[in-house]
Amino acid sequence: MPGEALSPWAKTLSNTGFTTGVALGDTDCDGDLDMVLGSDMAGFLCTLWLNDGTGEFTKAPKDLVSPMTVAVKLCDLDRNGWLDLATGNYNKAQYLGIPNRVYMNDGAGNLDYYTTLGEARTHGLDAADMNGDGRVDLLAGNYGEPSVIWLNQGMGPVFDTGYWNSNYDTTAAVTACDVDGDGDLDIIASNYEGEPNAVWRSR
Numbered sequence: 015m016p017g018e019a020l021s022p023w024a025k026t027l028s029n030t031g032f033t034t035g036v037a038l039g040d041t042d043c044d045g046d047l048d049m050v051l052g053s054d055m056a057g058f059l060c061t062l063w064l065n066d067g068t069g070e071f072t073k074a075p076k077d078l079v080s081p082m083t084v085a086v087k088l089c090d091l092d093r094n095g096w097l098d099l100a101t102g103n104y105n106k107a108q109y110l111g112i113p114n115r116v117y118m119n120d121g122a123g124n125l126d127y128y129t130t131l132g133e134a135r136t137h138g139l140d141a142a143d144m145n146g147d148g149r150v151d152l153l154a155g156n157y158g159e160p161s162v163i164w165l166n167q168g169m170g171p172v173f174d175t176g177y178w179n180s181n182y183d184t185t186a187a188v189t190a191c192d193v194d195g196d197g198d199l200d201i202i203a204s205n206y207e208g209e210p211n212a213v214w215r216s217r
């Protein structure tokens with residue numbers, strides 16, 4: 015109701031430690047939003063939390079073996095109606111790139127490791143159909159090296175890259191959106207270390 019105060023409702027999930035990424039989506043197709051948490055600390059894995067429909071979350075039995083995950087993104091990569099997961103990974107302590115990962119939903123709500131995507135210092139992820147072919151592509155914003163669009167070629171899916179490279183910016187987050195209203199998706203990259211943020215317009 016307009017003007018009505020929100021009821022205080024603070025709650026915590028059991029400790030997963032050093033969480034750096036969160037994504038919400040209905041991973042088990044039961045009508046409520048579930049949650050994936052990523053952690054960039056060595057020794058902590060990604061976790062999937064299932065919603066009982068009232069906002070109470072229970073951790074799925076199986077953790078996702080995705081090391082040093084800074085960003086998580088849920089999206090339907092194979093267009094079967096079940097949300098899949100991409101994780102952006104980065105060894106911050108050693109300033110090293112490590113492979114990003116893709117997990118496919120098995121159609122029962124389980125996210126199974128599927129493939130890696132490159133080896134970069136990925137800090138930000140987004141998912142959108144960048145080339146308008148109906149398949150969701152993945153954007154990886156990388157820190158101190160070129161950022162990349164992974165084009166979804168279907169057939170599994172298989173990914174191809176080279177579609178978009180930025181400068182060697184210290185990119186911390188990326189998002190795809192149509193900023194100039196011409197019907198195609200552009201990209202906003204937010205950069206760290208005092209660098210200008212950037213808007214990349216599709217032409």
Ligand SMILES: [Ca+2]
Nearest residue numbers: 040042044046
């Ligand atoms: Ca659900």
Ligand SMILES: [Ca+2]
Nearest residue numbers: 090091092096
């Ligand atoms: Ca899927």
Ligand SMILES: [Ca+2]
Nearest residue numbers: 143144145149
């Ligand atoms: Ca596409």
Ligand SMILES: [Ca+2]
Nearest residue numbers: 192194196198
């Ligand atoms: Ca545009």
